Ligand SMILES: Nc1ncnc2c1ncn2[C@@H]1O[C@H](COP(=O)(O)OP(=O)(O)O)[C@@H](O)[C@H]1O
């Protein structure tokens with residue numbers, strides 16, 4: 115093959131490449147370039163050849179700061195640089211051409227237009243930032259909702275206990291007085307008053323129970339472990355479920371928000387078991403391990419299909435499980451639940467302490 119035919123073959127190969135390719139001498143002067151280079155610089159090959167790439171691309175008389183050609187001369191390895199020129203992003207690579215005697219003779223300079231890639235990267239970054247912002251806003255919102263829920267519960271509990279409870283107590287005292295003052299012979303009326311007294315006492319007890327469930331004030335005096343033990347005793351008295359509670363290493367008091375979260379999650383888990391599981395046994399473990407609080411609640415009830423329950427649907431959305439998870443997540447914790455129809459349910463919460 116003649117040397118001219120050989121050159122034509124190489125030029126055609128060069129021109130078929132989408133990236134801008136040129137061959138430089140050791141002074142940075144362009145010896146050869148392809149069509150993509152011509153269209154990138156908007157110049158003909160005649161105008162390009164003989165010029166330096168810093169003059170042609172940057173309009174400067176000297177190499178720009180970080181110029182990969184200068185670096186390649188020292189390292190004799192491929193050097194790269196990402197540049198923003200006008201409204202384009204360019205990826206520049208420079209490879210040394212070394213002859214058979216080991217001398218650096220020239221350099222292959224490739225410029226790839228990575229504008230689209232950069233734009234996609236920027237769009238992705240922006241989306242990511244928006245997503246993060248929205249996520250943080252949701253986190254704040256759900257924290258406010260949980261705080262509000264607790265505040266409302268506290269308010270209702272106080273109304274019930276302090277206001278309605280007081281009224282019932284005074285009715286009870288009045289009934290006692292009336293009973294005492296009843297003339298002898300008023301047996302029938304006496305029996306009726308005694309029945310009303312009994313129902314009043316029951317109402318006072320019920321209100322106490324409801325208000326205690328709404329506002330676990332005893333956490334402050336007893337701590338979480340004893341408060342939970344009381345809750346479980348109460349449930350055992352009211353149902354025929356056997357609860358085994360084991361706890362180890364839990365400090366009497368710790369961060370208030372964490373105490374309340376542990377108590378509320380256990381309370382909701384037990385409410386779910388009573389309501390849905392039909393279980394005979396519940397095993398509750400609350401331990402501290404490696405700076406983590408671990409709460410595990412296991413029942414041997416009917417279990418449930420997680421895919422169906424967790425799947426967003428148009429039917430009424432249950433909030434219990436969601437709020438439990440949210441309480442744990444708010445405290446940088448984790449919430450997992452495992453359940454299968456017929457195989458019971460196991461709930462596990464980890465909260466850093
Ligand atoms: N321990 C459990 N045993 C059986 N089913 C359960 C248990 N816990 C939750 N579930 C199922 O998960 C559903 C969602 O629970 P939850 O979010 O607390 O809402 P709700 O109790 O108001 O229905 C329940 O309706 C029930 O079908």
Ligand SMILES: [Mg+2]
Pocket residue numbers: 382385386434435
């Ligand atoms: Mg529930």
